[in-house]
Amino acid sequence: MSKRRSSTPPSSMVSPIHSSMAFRYPIGARSATSRASRADRAEAMLYPRLSGVSRWSRSGVRRPVLLLTLIALVLGALATGGERVDARATPAPLVGLETPIPAQLVAGTTAVVDADGDCLRIRVAPGLGATQVACAEDGSTVTVLEGSVEADGYTWQQVRSDSAVGWAADMYLVPTAPEDPEPIAPVEPVEPVATDPDPVCDTRGTPPGLFGDLPTQGGSALVVWGGGTTAGIVHQAALRGVTLRSVWVLNDAGRWTSYIVGAPRFVNQRWYEHFPGGRIPSPTALFVIAEPPGTGPATGSIALPVTTANAPRHAGGPAPEVEAAAVIVIDAASGKVLHEHNARTRLPPASLTKIATALLAIEGSDLDAWVSADGDYGMLDPDSSLMGLAAGDCFTVRDLLYGLMLWSGNDAALTIARHVAGSDAAFVSSMNAFVDRLGLADTRFANPHGLHDAAQFSTAYDLAMLARYAMTLPTFEAIAGEHSWTTSGSEVILMRTLNHFLSSYDDADGVKTGFTEEAGKTLVASATRDGRRVIAVLLNAPDRSSAAATLIEWAFTDHTWPR
Structure with missing residues (x-):
């Protein structure tokens, strides 16, 4: 998502009790600040x-x-270069993930809930499948208790919220600074420890x-x-x-x-x-x-048909009202629209653009090919969301896709575009040809990342149909529903998704968030229950995750599907 999120943590979060989202890199990896410099x-x-x-x-x-x-x-x-060397077979060691997991929050202190405007679910046990016992409001304070466990791609911290005791994902907890912090003793310099060499970046x-x-x-x-x-x-x-x-x-x-x-x-x-x-x-x-010219379907249309066959039938009350400039809810299998509001109005999509970027990379490149970053990202706002690429960094296309979707890396978007098409302009042209073939007439792209451009727009309807197509691709579906990923290129980077919807709704399995000042908060959300998938799109929605959960729950409970 093109969220204006600094790649370096605020000074108030640089402490031994930082939350997992306070730093973009695990211990031992370079900080975002040092990386940014380099018929x-x-x-x-x-x-x-x-x-x-x-x-x-x-x-x-x-x-x-x-x-x-x-x-x-x-x-x-x-x-020209023989077989690629799969250097991921011997990744560099990841420091700081030994078992047991060292607590990132200190027992007896407090932490503030930072859940993107939603409440934070507190569960009876660590894990996404555990029963919810409470939901701490965004901005509220919880007490940190003893216990830190890793499960389902998250580090779970035991906390107390009011009278409820349970487990919460620590990435949504910001530790409060102690009133009288202990002075930090100076650290003696240590000789650097020899590490394995970086993997071979064979781009030939x-x-x-x-x-x-x-x-x-x-x-x-x-x-x-x-x-x-x-x-x-x-x-x-x-x-x-x-x-x-x-x-x-x-x-x-x-x-x-x-x-x-x-x-x-x-x-x-x-x-x-x-x-x-x-x-x-x-x-x-x-x-x-x-086909000879003029005898076949125009440039191979790939639009998924919208059909009434096996479509769900409304059997309940009206859709709940949510705050958003545009909303749509569809049944993914049939394409039937279950609810819409301003769904055909053209609006800036922000980082929802990256869905199309990911699709072109998945369909048009070798996911295990090595890509060397050129470092030419001067056009990007340094406070926008970044994977943290520097010139010469080497990652596979697969790693870049996770950086694109989980961390909404604008630098990853540009690197993918240049690898797949050779230039930003050629990739954008391919993006527009792609949505034309999907029949999405109200969508136009001007860049591969989604930062604001007056020439870039889409609609809630078009984005729903784009996501409907995307979720038919197993690779995209897996990436869009992933909670965390560790790269295995020239740097070891542990990434956890910024998509709060994935952890706040039990049946969630994707897809992407976005944010710019002009677009507001945007979200394409997908959830599957009993083998039936519902997709919701919200544009300029302040409480996007909770609103999406409300709409999707209505779709599941107030509709019946043919057996």
């Missing part, structure tokens, strides 16, 4: 026409020797994208894919004005396996068996067949 005819060519054989079921394609030679030549030309592999001449007039072509998903291949072709009909790859048995664009998943079952999880490694040689 049919084509099908006939591939296989013979077989009378009575469905287009969807042709198989047993004969392997052309010439094509295999071309594949070897193309791969040889692109393999095949870069993201499609390489080769695409058949712009229809027909077939041999290309090489730099990693990602099949949807990413179709999108990259669409950016070059080509609508793909099918994509082919040689499987391990030397036979052709096809992906028919737009066909039901069961038709492409063998493709997904060959590429488990739907991800295609880098580099992969592909044979593509394209």
